Amino acid sequence: MNKTIATVCATLFGSGYFPIASGTVGSAVTMPFIVLVAYYYGIWGISLATCVLFFIGVYATSIYTQGTAEHDPSSVVIDEAMGQYCTFIFISSQLQYTLDQRTVILYCLGFFFFRLFDTLKPYPACWADSSLHSAWGVMLDDLFAGIYAGIVLYLVSSAI
Numbered sequence: 001m002n003k004t005i006a007t008v009c010a011t012l013f014g015s016g017y018f019p020i021a022s023g024t025v026g027s028a029v030t031m032p033f034i035v036l037v038a039y040y041y042g043i044w045g046i047s048l049a050t051c052v053l054f055f056i057g058v059y060a061t062s063i064y065t066q067g068t069a070e071h072d073p074s075s076v077v078i079d080e081a082m083g084q085y086c087t088f089i090f091i092s093s094q095l096q097y098t099l100d101q102r103t104v105i106l107y108c109l110g111f112f113f114f115r116l117f118d119t120l121k122p123y124p125a126c127w128a129d130s131s132l133h134s135a136w137g138v139m140l141d142d143l144f145a146g147i148y149a150g151i152v153l154y155l156v157s158s159a160i
Contacts, residue, residue: 006063009056009078016075024115026077030084031111035099038088042096046089050146053082054139061135072129072138079142080118086146087114090154106157113149118142 001009011017018025037045057078064076087110088095095103121129121141125148128140 001059001063003063006060009060010064010076012077012081016077022074022077023080023118026080027084027111027115027118029077030081031107034085034088035095035107037085038092038095039097039099043089043092046085046092050082050085050089053078053085054143057082057139058135061138065135065138076138079139080114082139083118083142083146083149084111084114086143087149087153090150091157094157102160105160106153109156110149110153113152114146117145117148117152121145122148 008014012026012029015026015029016022033049034046037049041048060078061076065073088107091106091110094106117125118141122144125141125144128137128144131137132140
């Protein structure tokens with residue numbers, strides 16, 4: 001993968017260059033794709049997208065950040081896309097072939113919960129973010145945030 005392709009991937013087609021809240025923008029850009037994948041492919045599609053984005057993210061981020069002092073620049077948002085997908089693994093069976101009011105609420109809550117946990121970085125997300133100064137740390141902290149968000153989303157989805 002050359003530097004240009006790595007940049008396109010790591011910045012999620014340039015959405016990471018948004019000057020304010022680039023992580024939130026990267027997560028928001030991802031949402032329509034999550035809706036489509038969940039609707040048509042359910043857990044298999046969401047799980048596959050999470051895995052593919054994780055490994056592409058590690059590779060692209062390592063190339064993109066090569067030669068820079070910053071291990072997790074704000075312009076890298078492929079980690080947010082992967083974490084956002086991960087959030088919806090937990091309720092993907094509730095999302096397939098449906099797009100009603102409850103489902104829209106679940107998508108909004110999933111987005112909110114992921115952004116919350118990505119910002120708060122509860123352990124082990126904080127460990128990955130502060131200890132692994134590499135592309136692995138960039139991706140893992142969002143994976144952990146997605147897992148936390150997914151668990152909370154699953155619990156909330158059972159109540160509504």
